[in-house]
Amino acid sequence: xxxxxxxxxxxxxxxxxxxxxxxxxxxxxxxxxxxxxxxxxxxxxxxxxxxxxxxxxxxxxxxxxxxxxxxxxxxxxxxxxxxxxxxxxxxxxxxxxxxxxxxxxxxxxxxxxx
Amino acid sequence: xxxxxxxxxxxxxxxxxxxxxxxxxxxxxxxxxxxxxxxxxxxxxxxxxxxxxxxxxxxxxxxxxxxxxxxxxxxxxxxxxxxxxxxxxxxxxxxxxxxxxxxxxxxxxxxxxxxxx
Numbered sequence: 001x002x003x004x005x006x007x008x009x010x011x012x013x014x015x016x017x018x019x020x021x022x023x024x025x026x027x028x029x030x031x032x033x034x035x036x037x038x039x040x041x042x043x044x045x046x047x048x049x050x051x052x053x054x055x056x057x058x059x060x061x062x063x064x065x066x067x068x069x070x071x072x073x074x075x076x077x078x079x080x081x082x083x084x085x086x087x088x089x090x091x092x093x094x095x096x097x098x099x100x101x102x103x104x105x106x107x108x109x110x111x112x113x114x
Numbered sequence: 115x116x117x118x119x120x121x122x123x124x125x126x127x128x129x130x131x132x133x134x135x136x137x138x139x140x141x142x143x144x145x146x147x148x149x150x151x152x153x154x155x156x157x158x159x160x161x162x163x164x165x166x167x168x169x170x171x172x173x174x175x176x177x178x179x180x181x182x183x184x185x186x187x188x189x190x191x192x193x194x195x196x197x198x199x200x201x202x203x204x205x206x207x208x209x210x211x212x213x214x215x216x217x218x219x220x221x222x223x224x225x226x227x228x229x230x231x
Contacts, residue, residue, distance in 0.1 A: 036220075043118070043204050043222025044157065085155065104149075104157035
């Protein structure tokens with residue numbers, strides 16, 4: 001399973017764009033990149049998933065360079081409610097079993113200040 | 115309605131006791147999981163069931179026994195509790211789509227915080 005490395009913490013201010021980068025140098029051909037958000041006392045929540053290039057949804061964008069050895073989660077115009085832990089996961093979606101074997105890692109603690 | 119619900123939310127017990135955590139999902143998913151989150155916030159897979167059958171068992175002590183009476187329920191029973199079992203336990207579910215590929219999205223419950231004294 002590909003290992004991921006993220007910054008332990010980041011600070012930002014309301015209204016700013018936040019970019020969190022994740023390194024996954026040994027990503028495999030079949031691996032997808034998925035980001036989750038976790039608030040205190042809650043379970044992680046799916047944010048976005050991608051394989052290559054750029055993916056955008058209503059809450060975030062995911063940028064993946066051609067070599068796929070890293071990815072960047074971009075949160076536009078953050079608010080105080082975006083303060084949470086953000087996890088980057090890399091794994092193969094085939095069959096659901098290998099995906100479920102993923103360990104989330106330490107994640108990035110994002111703190112948004114007024 | 116809560117998609118994945120766990121009970122109890124908090125559980126405080128003494129070493130050596132036996133306890134259970136229940137999980138139910140109303141999403142119609144085929145696959146359910148138990149994860150353990152330790153004090154350092156690492157989330158580790160413990161078990162995974164697909165249509166009531168065990169498909170992942172990740173080096174978990176046999177004091178932990180999952181039980182899936184049907185595909186909407188996955189309960190976790192823990193015997194002879196130890197101090198190191200203190201953690202937050204998360205239940206999750208996902209759906210396997212066409213061709214056996216997961217949609218890639220895990221739906222988590224709110225967690226059950228277990229404290230062993």
